[in-house]
Amino acid sequence: MSQKPSKSTAPEAENAAATRGTRLFLGLSCFLAGAAMMIIEICAYRLLAPFFGNSVYTWTALIGVILIAFSAGGYLGGHLADRKMALDLLGWLLSGSAVLTFFIPALHTVFAAGLSAQGLIAGPVIISLLLFAVPGILLGAVSPAAVRFYSLTLKDTHVGAAAGTISMLGSLGSFVGTFLSGFFLLSTFGVRSIFFGTAALLLVLAVAAFLLAKNTLRQQAPVILSGLFAFFMSWMTAPKPKPGVIFEHESFYHHIEVSERTDGDVTRRVLQLDSTMEGGMDAKTGDLILPYQQYWKLALLREPAKVGSALFIGAGAFGMPENVSREFPEAAVDVVEIDPQVIEVGRKFFKLDEHPRVKAHAGDARRYLLQSGGKKWDMIFGDAYNGIRQIPPHLATQEFYQQIADHLEPKGVFIMNIIAAITGPKAELTSGMLATVRKVFPHVEVFAVGYRRDETQNVILMASREDLKPLIQDRYVQQGSWQESLIKTHVPKGTVPHASYVFTDDHNPVDAIIARGLLE
Template identity: 30%
Template sequence: MEITHHDAVKAPLWLLILLQGAVSAASLVVEIVAGRMIAPYVGMSLYTWTAIIAVVLAGFSVGHWWGGRIAALPTPRALRLAGWTMAGAAISTAAATLLLREASGPVLQTLTHPLAAITTLTAAAFFLPSLFAGVPAPILAVAAMRGRAQSERALGAMFAAGAVGAIAGTLLAGFLFVAWLGSVATLAVITATYALAAALFFRLGDVRRGEAVAASVGVVAAFAVGAAALAAPRICDRESAYYCIRTVHLMGAPGEEIRLMVIDHLAHGLSGEADPSLMLTDHGAMLDALPRMRMGGADFAAFVIGGGSYSVPRAWAERGVREVVVSEIDPEVTAQAVEDFWFAEGAADVLHVDARAALQASDRRYDVIVADAFHDIAAPAHLVTEEFFRLVRSRLTDRGVFAVNLIDYTGRLDALAAFVVTLREVFPSVEVWTDATPPAGNERRIFVLLASDTDSPVSAVDIRAPQVKRFAALDAGFLDAIIARKGARKLTDDHAPIARLMGLEPIID
C-alpha cells in the first residue's frame, strides 16, 4: 500500500509507545486477575491456569488478526476504530465479574467435567476483554512506522513496549493490585485505563462530533457496569494474595452454631463452638484421633501442614498437647480462623510460610507431622514427592508418625496408589485408613495415610465424626493389588502429576 501524507499520524512516537505499553500491561493484569476471580467457582489448579492462558491467548490472536486488517486503513480511521475496540475492552472487562456470577451456576450444572466447565466459564468472562485488548497492537505498530524515517526502529520500539508492558502488568497484578485492591476493584482500575486509552485513540484519530458523542456514551456505560460490579455483594469475606476465603454459617444442635470455611471453592474445615475436641468431618476425625492412637496416650509435639479452620490444632490445644506448630502459608486464613472459628491466638505456634520451606529451615524434630493441605485437584505437588517425604522423615523422632489426608475416587485410586508407592520408598510402614464401610460405586472417599517405622497397634478405631464411626486400615495385600493393577510410579520433584492422578471428576457432586 502506498504511504501518503494522509496516512501518517501526527502523534509523537513516545505517545504511541506509551499507549502500546499501557494496553499490554492492562491486558496482562486482566489475565492474572482471571485466575483469582474464577477460583471461587472451580478452584485453582493446573487445569484452571491452562484454560485461562489458552482463552486469553486465543482472544489476543483474534484481536491481533482483526487489528491487522484495521491497520491497512488510513491511519486516522484505524486509530478511531482502535478507540472503539478500547471502549469494548472497557465494557467487557467491567462486565466480567457480573458474567462470572450469572454464568457459573448454569455452566457448572450443565458441564460437570472440570476441563469443559473451567474452559467455558473462562471464555464467557475473559475472551472478549482479551480480544478487544489485542486489536490496538498492530494498529499502533503500523501508525508508528508510517511517514517516519527508520521505521524499522519504530517497529522494534513498539514490540519492546508491548513486552515491557506485559511484564509490568504481571508484576502489578501479582504484587500490588490483587493483594491491596482485590480482584473486582482491580478490574475497575483496568476499565478506567481502557476508557482513557479509548479517549486517546479517538483524539489521535481526529474523532468526529457524532462519533465523540457515541464514544462518550460507551465510556459512561463501561463505568456504569464497573460500578454495578463494585456494588454487587462480595463473594469473599477475605481476598488474600493466595485465596478467596469465606465463612458459611450452619446450624447444629439447638443453640449451637457450626461454621464451614471455604477457600476458593473447596471446604477446608468445619467447626462448632461448643466442643473444640469434636471433629465434624471424617478427615478431621482421623487426623485428630489416629496420631493420638499412635502416641499411645503419651504427650507429643506436632507439626501441622495447613491451617484451614484450625480444627485439629484447636482440638489438640484443648487436649493439652505439649507443642503444636502450624505452617499456614496465608496469614488471612489464620485471621479468618481467629475471627470466625474460635481459634485462640497463642494456642499454637503459627508459621506463615510454605511448609516445605519451614521444615527445611529448622532441624527441629516432632513426634507427629500432619499434612492437611490436599483437596481434590488442588493438591500442592511439591508436598507429595519422595524428596518431601524424606524431609518429613528427617524431622520425625524415632517414634514419630506422618499422617497425610488424601481424597480419591474408589473407582480410580490412581492417586492413592502413587501416594503409597512414594511413601514406601521412604518409610518401612505405610497404612491407609478410611471409613470401614464398603464403598458404593465410584464413591469420593477420604483417606488418611500413616507412615512411620512401625505398624499401628490396632487395625480399627471408633471415632466421633460427629457420630461414632468406625475407621479401619486397608489390608496390605489389597493395596499391593491396586498398585500392581495401576502400575503406580513414585512421585518426585521432577514428575508429580497429582492433578491427573486424582482424576477429572465432576466439580459438583
C-alpha cells in the same frame, strides 16, 4: 543584517510538537494495553479458581486462550491499520476492550457455576473463551496498529525502529502489569474492583485516542455511555452473599469465606477456601465438627498416648491444632499455612489467639521444612490439599515425604488427609499417593471416612517407621470409644488398587489423575 524568520517556522514547530505527542500517546497506549492484558490474565485466575480449582489445567486453559486471542489480535490489528489510517482506530479497539472488561465479572457470575460441571479441562477452556477471548483480541490488535501509526509519524523511513519501540513498550507494560497485579493489586483490592479499574483505564485511553483524532464529543458519547452501561450492569450482577456467611475476603491465594449456622446447641462455624470446605468448629466451645478432624488422634494409638510436639501442614480452620493444644497443654504445636490471610481469619473467627502454644507460620510447607533445620515433631498432619479439585503437586512427591520423614521423631507418625475413593475408577489418586508414601515409610495404613468405598471421600493415610498393625488390629478397644470409631474405618491391605508409578518432583501427573477422577 538579520534574517526575518520564515513564515513556515511556527506551523512546522506546531506539527513537530503534535507528532511528538502522537508518538508519546502510541507508546503509552501499547505500554498500558500490555499491562492491562497481564492484569486481566493474572486476576482471571483468581476469578476462575473458586469454580475450577487452582490446578495446572486452569492456568493452561487461561494462558492458551489469551495467547490465541493475542495472536488473532495481532493479525487483525495489522489489517485494520492498513485499511483505516486514523488514530480513532485505536480508540475503537481500546473502548471495545474496556466495555468487554467491564462485563467480565457479570459474565462470570452468570456462567461460571454452570460451566463448573464441565470438568477440569473443558470448563476452564469454555469460560476463558467466553470471558477473555474477545477482549484479548482487541488488546492484541493495539500494538500492530500502533506500529503502523508510529511509522507514519516517521514518514515510513524507520519502520524497524517503530516496530522495535512499540514491541519494547508493550513487553515492558506486560512486565509491569504482571508484577503490579501479583505483588500489589491482588493483595490490596478485590478481583472485581481490579477488573473495573482496568476497564476504566482502557476507556480513558480510548477517549484520548478520539481526542487526538479530533473526534467531537458527540462522536465519543456512544463509547462513554457504553462503558458506563457495562459498569452499571456488572455492578448490579454482583454475587449475593450466601445465607449464613459472616465474612468474605479475596486474598492472593483464595476466596475466603466463613459461614455459620446453628444446629441445636452447636453453632457450626466453617471455613471455605474457593469451592472447598477446609475445616470448622463449634463457635462456642471450639469442639471439632467434621469427622475427618478426629483422625489426628490416630497418633494416640501408640504408647505412650501423648503428643509432645506436632506440625500441621495446612491450617484448615485451626480446629485440629487447637484440639491438640487443649489435650496436651505443654505440647508445642506448629501450623504452616501458605495464605497469611487464613491465619488472620483464624485469629478473628477460630479462636487462634486463645491458644498461645499454637504457632502459625505463613509460608510454603517445603520451604518451611527446609528452613526449620533439625527440628523434629512427634506427629505431622498433612492437610494442605484443596478439596477434590487440586493438590499442590510439590506436596505430593517422594521428595516431600522424605522431608517429612526427616523431621519426625523416631517413633513419630505422619497422618495425611486426601479427597479420593478407595476402590473403583476414582481410586487412582489414593493408589498413587499410597505407593509414593510407601517409598519413604515402610508401614502405611489407610482409613476411609465415608461409607461407600468407591465414592469420593476423606481418605486418611497413617505412616510410620514402626509396624502399625499392633496399634490397629491386634488390640482391644472399648466399645463406643473414639479408638473404636477410628479403627473400624481401617481399610485392609490389598483393598486399594496397586499403582505402578510413584509421584516425584520430576514426574508428577497428579493434576491429570484428579481430572480423570472428576470425569468419572
